[in-house]
Amino acid sequence: xxxxxxxxxxxxxxxxxxxxxxxxxxxxxxxxxxxxxxxxxxxxxxxxxxxxxxxxxxxxxxxxxxxxxxxxxxxxxxxxxxxxxxxxxxxxxxxxxxxxxxxxxxxxxxxxxxxxxxxxxxxxxxxxxxxxxxxxxxx
Numbered sequence: 001x002x003x004x005x006x007x008x009x010x011x012x013x014x015x016x017x018x019x020x021x022x023x024x025x026x027x028x029x030x031x032x033x034x035x036x037x038x039x040x041x042x043x044x045x046x047x048x049x050x051x052x053x054x055x056x057x058x059x060x061x062x063x064x065x066x067x068x069x070x071x072x073x074x075x076x077x078x079x080x081x082x083x084x085x086x087x088x089x090x091x092x093x094x095x096x097x098x099x100x101x102x103x104x105x106x107x108x109x110x111x112x113x114x115x116x117x118x119x120x121x122x123x124x125x126x127x128x129x130x131x132x133x134x135x136x137x138x139x
Contacts, residue, residue, distance in 0.1 A: 022071035023122045024135045026113050031055070031120075035136045041077045043120060045087060046097040051118060059100035060112045060121040068106075072122045076138060 025040060033039075033051035042048035043057045050056055062069040064081045073081040088099035103109045106123040113119040114132035129135055 022125055023068050023075075024125055024127065024129070025072075025076070025120065025122050025138045026110065026129065026133050027120045027136055028113055028117050029132050029134045030117050031134075035120075035138060037076055037138045040120065040138050044077055044084070044100060046091060046099070055118040058112075058116045058119040060109050060119060061100045061102045062106075062109065062122070063102060063104060068122065068124045076122075 025035075027035065031051065033053055033055075039048060044059050044061070048057060062072075064085050066081075070081045073079055073084050077084055079087070088097075091097040092099065101112070103112055103121075106127040109121040109123050110127065110130055110133055113121050114130060123129075
């Protein structure tokens, strides 16, 4: 019994560690705003629309079925990707907000972030980060 409990606990810890390593949060290299987990979550849920310096925030998502999006949603927003999609459906229906744009690949996310000063996105942990984009540590 205790061995099973310990094994289950270790499995949960490894899954959490794997999720934490499954993505990198990226912003335009010109972004000098203070970036915390709460700020990132609020930007991706539409409750914060500008960075601390006044630049409009421009979040970009990967597709809902992406494992990277799932890991990001759980680790940063604290909700499953489907729950975030449901949140956005309610916001759209009420006319309050528009969801982040969606790009199909890491490369497309990185291109969007590089081209937009207020952009923020996430990519797989193995993605190569080009000039004009920087990785931020979100805690």
